[in-house]
Amino acid sequence: MSVNSTLKSRQVFSGKNLSLLAPVFRRYRLRLILGFTALLGVDSFQLLTPRFIKRAVDALETGKASNALLLQCAGYILLLALGIACCRFLWRYLIIGFSRLLERDLRDRLVAHLLTLDSLFFQRHTTGELMALSSNDLAAVQLAAGMGLIASVDAMVMTLAALGFMAYINPTLTVIAVAPMPILAFSARFLSARLHRRFKRVQEQFASMTEFVRSTLSSVHLLKAYTQEQFQAEQFDRMGKDYIRHNLRLSVIQGLLFPFSGFIGNCSLLLVLFFGGRLTVQGTITVGDFVAFVSYLFMLTWPMTAIGWVTNLFQRGATSLSRIKHILEQEPELHDAVSSESFTVNSGTIRLNRLSFTYAGQADPALEDVNVVFKKGLVGVIGKTGSGKTTLCHILTRLYPVDEGVFFLDERDVNTLSLxxxxxxxxxxxxxxxxxxxxxxxxxxxxxxxxxxxxxxxxAKAASIHDEILAFGDGYQSRVGEKGVKLSGGQRQRIALARALLLDRPIVIIDDGLSAVDTETEHAILQQISSYLQGKTCIVISHRIAPLAEADEILVMDKGKIVARGDHQTLLAGNTFYATIYAHQTDSRARKG
Ligand SMILES: Nc1ncnc2c1ncn2[C@@H]1O[C@H](COP(=O)(O)OP(=O)(O)OP(=O)(O)O)[C@@H](O)[C@H]1O
Ligand SMILES: [Mg+2]
Structure with a gap:
């Protein structure tokens, strides 16, 4: 189930989506108030400028223009221009800053929320999808909350004020000038619905590409070994072409909105030139009024163009916000018990009572009717690949939910304990x-x-990795990864083992954790760590019998069930699978020896 498939376009602009942002708006209200005051400053200064132009033009026309008057008008216009520059800097700094703060807040919430979700969620959503969400979608919300918000407030104030000033000059001419506007409003509405759908496609395609790049880069060695570079590159190219195609489809709509609003603006200008010109000739309005009227009309052109642009920004922002909200609404399916009592493990006994587990969407259970008690001491688990050993570990570490009455820790149902x-x-x-x-x-x-x-x-010594760590240039301070030391599979496993030993916890589970080291080293390590494992409940899973031979009990799993159990000798005598692999492993060791 992808983020998008569950979104209904009707919900995009719902108040619920916006409520997500309400706390951020509240937190930064002072910044917003100051920012919008500065914005209003810009608008007022801009609106006042034509008044001084009118005064100068009228004075020129009537022949009353003196040097002092012209200088005075020019001085005022200069002061207004300075005011505009200062206020413009302020609103940009404050409101674009706000949108960045909002983006950070949303990103923090998203990451914190993702960390609360469980394995079931991450099986349904790809990493690429989530990465696209925290890059492209957050950016779209940021743009809508910053530039989108400013432009819409600005456009509204400018429209109302310019219309007011125009109506003050001549109401009839104003009505004529705005006559073509409803066409613009209708077409913007019509186009924006399409814009939303097409933008959603673009975001989906971007998510797929992100996931593709992530999986390609993380397995680049394998792809090279299989000489798949060309194939991958071609596949990526195809995805890129699709991305462009979706973007172009989006651009068609965006491309229509802008020129169309510009065209309507010019139609208005045409009407004003003709009718306004006639009114001036007739002497109904002065030449100064006519010039000021045209200046106000130009001021209206920007909000008209902005309708298209702002609709675009808001549509994109709202689409992205609903994608983000969808993720924020996901609850972990693995419910955490709310328990304030402190719990300390005594015996470290785990009891599983008729445990069955089926992965979502799978027909066959991965675990079926598993009954077992793990007590202090060593229990080995062996079984064919895919027999459910790792699934069992994931249940024990509470990565998947279990019903009540199935999994007990120290005789306490785990559902009564917090994860x-x-x-x-x-x-x-x-x-x-x-x-x-x-x-x-x-x-x-x-x-x-x-x-x-x-x-x-x-x-590290217990896990037999200490000497190898010292051999790296910076010892324990050596960095692992691209710019640091490269670890072998066996080294990585022993570091992971050391990590677990450091925790000194009453229950230890090792899921085939030494598969990459040779049998002798594995055996030696298990001997060395035996003092760490003293008095603990240990479950060791391995495909090799040697490290399990000394376990108090060994469980043999097959197709999700425990099909045999007992100590080494009992299994050797009574279980064909166990006896066969033992013979096989001792035989090959003897041959090697
Ligand atoms: N996330 C998953 N979603 C669906 N099915 C899964 C998932 N993980 C494992 N399975 C299936 O569950 C079964 C048990 O898998 P599991 O990983 O527990 O086997 P295993 O005994 O650990 O195998 P191996 O010895 O290869 O590690 C397999 O059939 C596997 O295909
Ligand atoms: Mg496994």
């Missing part, structure tokens, strides 16, 4: 290691930022 409480009792080494572009020290201390260097070194 953070449960997660804080578990040190988890996931199957897919994530290393951040940070120093090695920061990577190890991820869950315990204030850990001392001694603690960090101790866990």
């Amino acid at each position: 953070a409480t449960v997660r804080a009792t578990i040190a988890y080494v996931p199957q897919e290691t994530t290393i951040f572009s940070e120093t090695i020290q920061a990577n190890i201390a991820l869950g315990k930022m204030d850990a001392s260097m001694e603690e960090i070194e101790r866990v």
Whole structure:
């Protein structure tokens, strides 16, 4: 389900969408008041200027123009121009600044909200889609709230005031001058509905392109290895062409709005030249009035043009705002228990009672009727690929919801405990290691930022990575990533293991966390960390039997079910799958040896 498919265009301008921005407007009200006062200053000074022009022209026409009078008019006009310049600087600084603050506020809210959402949400929305939202869409809202707001207020004030001054000169001529305007209003309304739809397409296409670039860059080595550069480039080119096509369709509408409003403005001018000229000849209005009238009409041309531009900005902003609002309205499906009581784990016993789990949109369950008790000590889990081992870990670390009466921690139903409480009792080494572009020290201390260097070194030694870290130029301060050291798969896994050991939590889950190191090293590491694991509930998942052989109990999984359980000897004697892979693994080791 994409952001757009759930949006109804009718909802775009609803007050609910705008209510999202209300707190920001309230917070920066002083800035806004000052900004709009400056804007009104610009408008008033602009509106006053033709009055002085009129005075000068009338004086010239009647032959009463003295040097002093002309100088006085010029002086006033200069003062007004200075006032316009100062006020224009002020409103730009204050109101464009406001729109940037609004953008920051919305971005912060978006990021903070995304961090509260769960795995289910991130399965439905691609990273590219969310990145497009926090770049293009936020920019569109910022533009609407800054320039859009200014232009609309400005256009409204200028229209009303210019019309007022024009009507003061001659009401009939004013009515004639504005006669073509309703055509403009109608066409702007008609075009803006199309504008909204086409802009939505453009944003959707941009989101797809962002996602494509992200996934291409993150797997660039693989694509090269498969010589897919050309294919990817062609695919991107096709997407780019589509993006251009959608943008051009949008430009057609935008392109129609501008010239059309300009054309209507010129029609008005034509009418004023003809009818106004006649009134001047007849002496109904003075030449000065005529010149001032034309000046006011020119002032009206800008708001008329602005109608198209502002409609455009607001449509884009509103479309983007509703996309952002849609995300902000998403609730985590994994409900957090509201519990103020503090909970400390005693025995660290996990009990699963008839646990079944099916991924959304999947027909077969990933876990089915799993009954197990994990107590202090080591439990190994083995099973074919896709048998549900990682899914089990994700349930244990509370990444997916469970029904009541299924998952107990220290005999407490986990649904009565907050997610953070449960997660804080578990040190988890996931199957897919994530290393951040940070120093090695920061990577190890991820869950315990204030850990001392001694603690960090101790866990690194236990995970057999200390010596390799020292061999990097800057030791623990070496940065990992593009501009820093490159880590091997095994090194990454051992850093992830050290990270989990540092947490010293009562439950430890290692999901195939040493698959990239050789069997001997894996065995050695598990021996070294055994002192860390003393008195803890440990669940170790592996495709190799050797590290599990000493476990108190080993679970064999197949198609989401626990199909056998027992210690090494029992399974060897009673489970064909276990006995077969054991024979296979010992055989290949013997051959290697
Ligand atoms: N996010 C997901 N959405 C839908 N189905 C999923 C998802 N993750 C896993 N599955 C499916 O659930 C089943 C169990 O997957 P899981 O990752 O738990 O297996 P596993 O035992 O950890 O496998 P491996 O040994 O390869 O790590 C598989 O059939 C897989 O295709
Ligand atoms: Mg797995």
